[in-house]
Amino acid sequence: QLQLQESGPGLVKPSETLSLTCAVSGAPLMSEIHYWAWVRQPPGKGLEWIGAINYSGNTYYDPSLKRRVTIFTDTSKMEFSLILTSVTAADTAVYYCARGRLLSDYFDYWGQGALATVSS
């Protein structure tokens, strides 16, 4: 059974960098039919698609975040990561990692979520 687990600091100062990691277990990270994504949810609001990476290392980012976001995989550690620079209070959210299915574009497995608060 695939499991995803997010980890990272719960508190980040404004203008600093948020780094989150998603540990993958129970399924291969390098899959030709899946991709790995980050989705966030600000308090009291809806889901926001941040970005994704496929088995070829191709990345896709939301245009509004593209200047500040990087997603990469570490196959030796079976994990993928999110880097978000120059954070502001608007980046406060629960961040989910998820597995996406290529072509169908649905997320079948999700992590439990990690709250990241941007505050001084």
Added chain:
Amino acid sequence: QSVLTQPPSVSAAPGQRVTISCSGSSSNIGSKYVSWYQQVPGTAPKLLIYDTSERPSGIPDRFSGSKSGTSATLVITGLQTGDEADYYCGTWDNSLSIGVFGGGTKLTVL
């Protein structure tokens, strides 16, 4: 604003039927599969429907999905109090080359 448009809330009595709409465009719903997610507050989203109308194993047939043109619909029949949650539609947008979600619909079972 979300690329996909959902009603903020819907409500119905136990045992009744409710529909949740998701409106998009030719670059997303009109040309791609749609998925639906159920999220109980404080928990991660759960896949309800994939490939527009398919149910993952373990999802009861009370939940069904369909699409017509650039709009998709989630139908829940035989409503139960345990169905109270937020529901999101999702798909890929070919013009933006990103995944997109609807703004979410809060279901209240009266």
